[in-house]
Amino acid sequence: MENFVYLFAAYSLIWIVLFGYVLSIFWRQRGLERELERLRDKSGQG
């Protein structure tokens, strides 16, 4: 029964890390889009 804490810890960690990794890909994509927009704006001005 006391081993539930290990089971909970392992599964929680898996989901936190995987969710964090998916989020990191999402944020990097957003950052890329913003940078691209900036580049487009500069090109438009230039």
Add this chain to the structure above:
Amino acid sequence: MEKGLTVRDRFGGASLLTGLNLAMMVAALYLALLWAPTEAEQGNVQRIFYFHVPLAWVSFLAFFVVFVGSLIYLWRRSRWWDALAHASAEIGVVFTTLVLVTGSIWARPIWGVWWTWDPRLTTTTIMWLIYLAYLLVRSYATESSQGARFAAVLGIVGFIDVPLVALAIVWWRTLHPGPIIPQGGVDPSMLFVLFFSLATFTLFYVLLMMGRVRLRLAQDRLEELKYQRMQGD
């Protein structure tokens, strides 16, 4: 030209597969935590097995893709193969980190220690360090093509450790459980949950790869555009 860089469809039109994978993840959690029978000796903590093994399988698969991608990159100098190897190495490192940590959490109540320098654990740690080095070589290279070449060599040579990790439980005396399927005697419902979880995580790897390769190629294109702009100024 710039249309390809706008990553509106974030996972490459894979929304149907993403939905299917989410449903499979929920089902895998239900099967692993509630449906599978409780193991007689270890009790409920054995349920870590249903995610620990698929995570390890995806790590092996990811590093095999790094190996193939690196070989073809060195042969053809194609950016796409380099992006494939790079994306797979990153995903493999994330999954191997989880393998090591979940293994350690599982070891504590069963072996009585968080960590031991057992052959399987040691070779897995070496594998993790090799692919961490692969990512660092890329980050710190002064030129991206030079980084890609060095990383490709590391991706090929480093793959030697992957079969060592897989066979460590056969070749050496180890605390880690041996290969369960050839030994037999595993409850069919437990095997069903394991195979379902393996399929779920394999599809998850494919989806992550689609997103990560697309991101890497878009980053390359952006760098190219910046360079062209600088040349124009």
